[in-house]
Amino acid sequence: MSTITVIGAGSWGSALSLILADNGHLVKVYDRDEELLEDINKNHTNSKYLPGSLLPETIKGFNNLRDALENTDVILTVVPTKVMRLVLNQINQELNHPAIFVNASKGIEPKTFKRVSEIVSEEIESKLIKGFVALTGPSHAEEVIDRQLTLVTAASDDVKCATFIQGCFNNDEYFRVYTVNDLIGAELGGSLKNIIALASGIIAGLGYGDNTRAALITRGLTEMRRLAVKAGAKEETLFGLTGIGDLVVTATSKHSRNFQAGYKIGNGKNLKETLDSMTMVVEGVRSCEAAYEWAQKLNVELPITFAIYDILFNYKNPKESLKELMSRNLKPE
Numbered sequence: 001m002s003t004i005t006v007i008g009a010g011s012w013g014s015a016l017s018l019i020l021a022d023n024g025h026l027v028k029v030y031d032r033d034e035e036l037l038e039d040i041n042k043n044h045t046n047s048k049y050l051p052g053s054l055l056p057e058t059i060k061g062f063n064n065l066r067d068a069l070e071n072t073d074v075i076l077t078v079v080p081t082k083v084m085r086l087v088l089n090q091i092n093q094e095l096n097h098p099a100i101f102v103n104a105s106k107g108i109e110p111k112t113f114k115r116v117s118e119i120v121s122e123e124i125e126s127k128l129i130k131g132f133v134a135l136t137g138p139s140h141a142e143e144v145i146d147r148q149l150t151l152v153t154a155a156s157d158d159v160k161c162a163t164f165i166q167g168c169f170n171n172d173e174y175f176r177v178y179t180v181n182d183l184i185g186a187e188l189g190g191s192l193k194n195i196i197a198l199a200s201g202i203i204a205g206l207g208y209g210d211n212t213r214a215a216l217i218t219r220g221l222t223e224m225r226r227l228a229v230k231a232g233a234k235e236e237t238l239f240g241l242t243g244i245g246d247l248v249v250t251a252t253s254k255h256s257r258n259f260q261a262g263y264k265i266g267n268g269k270n271l272k273e274t275l276d277s278m279t280m281v282v283e284g285v286r287s288c289e290a291a292y293e294w295a296q297k298l299n300v301e302l303p304i305t306f307a308i309y310d311i312l313f314n315y316k317n318p319k320e321s322l323k324e325l326m327s328r329n330l331k332p333e
């Protein structure tokens, strides 16, 4: 059994901690929110992000990063990607031995277009990194916390490392973990699907139904594939759990934060009002900004992503955007 430090005790960090504790690992959770840590340590629940949840008593919350990292084998990052660099920088200062880094957050950095694996290798000294794995796939925390059957993928350039992490997280009762050696495809699939999930919420908010959603998911996958392949991903990865799998769960589920945010926008709220009304992170907004800039640089056509960018950042009317998408030049599928 390993000692695993979970950085971020939000909804996904808590759900992943439950799996690790069920598997018998020593789980230390670090967060900046002291009330949340007290709730975990005293009441063994996370009332803020997962009301009604029951967490194993073996999970220990820490507000001191150095203590949380002491003697750890694996560092699992699950904070919003907006703060990822900052948090990794803090880890780099406090960590005094090499560890395996696993990331479960999903996003691309605007301006740099960096994936979390790239940010880790920039912020953490190489002598402290034993390996890097992205743990990603269709998995809403609200269902994992109830131990509902879930399948994800451990992606790494290092097969031995991916297999080790697969073994740490796999639980025969409810959490099945595959491996894949296409890190670029897995990280980009998990990040780009959030943009299409925002779009799915917007069309639902506008009152469109299943035909529209099926069309959006299909053409959205085409956009994800185009950009990811141009960035070096293997095409087949986009057709696996970390691509279409994650796209389907996020674009069709009431649990999805991105879908929920899109739904509010479809109902007339602007981006600021929408984000102000959400307690949890909506990663698709930043990833949309990144994909919009990156696609122009790489000369990739992403009409849905560009329309979402205009709605989010230029306050374009969603109905007007849909009208323009529908009236583009006709072409073969």
Ligand SMILES: NC(=O)C1=CN([C@@H]2O[C@H](COP(=O)(O)OP(=O)(O)OC[C@H]3O[C@@H](n4cnc5c(N)ncnc54)[C@H](O)[C@@H]3O)[C@@H](O)[C@H]2O)C=CC1
Residues within 6 Å of the ligand: 007, 008, 009, 010, 011, 012, 013, 030, 031, 032, 033, 036, 049, 078, 079, 080, 081, 083, 086, 087, 104, 105, 106, 107, 139, 140, 141, 142, 279, 280, 281, 283
């Ligand atoms: N919620 C879910 O079902 C899933 C979420 N994800 C990804 O996981 C990541 C986290 O998402 P959620 O858990 O939903 O977010 P959340 O909003 O529920 O929790 C984020 C946590 O990070 C902590 N945090 C923020 N800034 C911090 C800092 N500077 N230092 C320490 N802690 C800090 C917050 O206090 C909070 O506890 C996102 O990238 C999301 O896309 C991936 C799969 C499923």
Ligand SMILES: O=C(CO)COP(=O)(O)O
Residues within 6 Å of the ligand: 106, 137, 138, 139, 140, 194, 197, 246, 249, 250, 255, 256, 257, 258, 259, 281, 282, 283
């Ligand atoms: O990535 C997720 C499920 O796999 C979670 O998506 P949301 O952040 O939209 O809830």
